[in-house]
Amino acid sequence: MSKRAVVVGVNDYSAQASLPPGWSVGNLSCCVADVQSMQDLLRSAFLFDQVDVLTDAAATRDAIIAAIQAMLTASGPGDVACFAYSGHGGRFPADPANPGRYYEAIIPASGSPVTDLDIFSLADQLDQSVVNFTLILDSCYSGGIHEDTPDSTIRSAGYSSDYVQACVSDMGTVIPCGVALPPGSSALDGNVSNVVGQGNGVVCSVDDNKSLIPVSKTTVIAACRYDEEAMEQNGHGALTQGFLDSINQSNPTVTYLELIDQLRDDMQNKLAVTQTPTLLGQENRQGLPVLAPWDTSA
8 A cells, every 4th residue: 555645735826827718826825835735644644655846847747647647646555645835826718518517626836726626637537435625725716706815815816807807797606626527427517606797706605515526536625715716824725724723633634524624623722713624525535534545445
């Protein structure tokens, strides 16, 4: 059994020139610190054998794709693969054949965004029952919504007024980044409604019954719901800080469901941020220990 991880953090977006029309991003402050802490935690608490790190200029689209590809290609029965990302996210229609279907994406330091379609193409090689592929994504996708403050920064692209209006007009389905949904699947169709623009972002109602997907080959710990912001403050992204707090206060044998409960409690009562960490992906793995080899009987 081997445990491998790819950990990516981007503070410096000054070289990012491949954004979709209507998007804008500024620099962040805490993503590289997130990477350093996550690398230490994966090695010390979860006993990962290999942790590959990409930060700032090294975290190009091509480098991220290649690192995940190499990690998954090397993974076999009983292995654990983890991709952790801290940085900006965004959401855009990437499939002309499905109008109204929007894909969440992470934004590399340079190169075009990495969408769930990319994650699917990488994860499709995996046998669903033998490799635990977990993604920890400390970013958000709904737009800036509110302005940054001196004490906190939002980890999402800001959207132009025209882009916000386009979302309001036709967005009916959101494919979360990392669930690796097959392109033809209708499992998440119609999972958002009541879409409205708010500042330079988009808010909506979310169907929580459409979050765990039998066909998914991944498990995703997301920083927030579709319509919320992921914040950074006090030196870390809120999700990363909550993850560090939860593991340090409990133990690495906590289950995914227990971890999400702990993260939500930490956000509300300790970090005082209005974001709701969310579990997405494989519906039959939520009661198993975080970043542990799969029990193939599940």
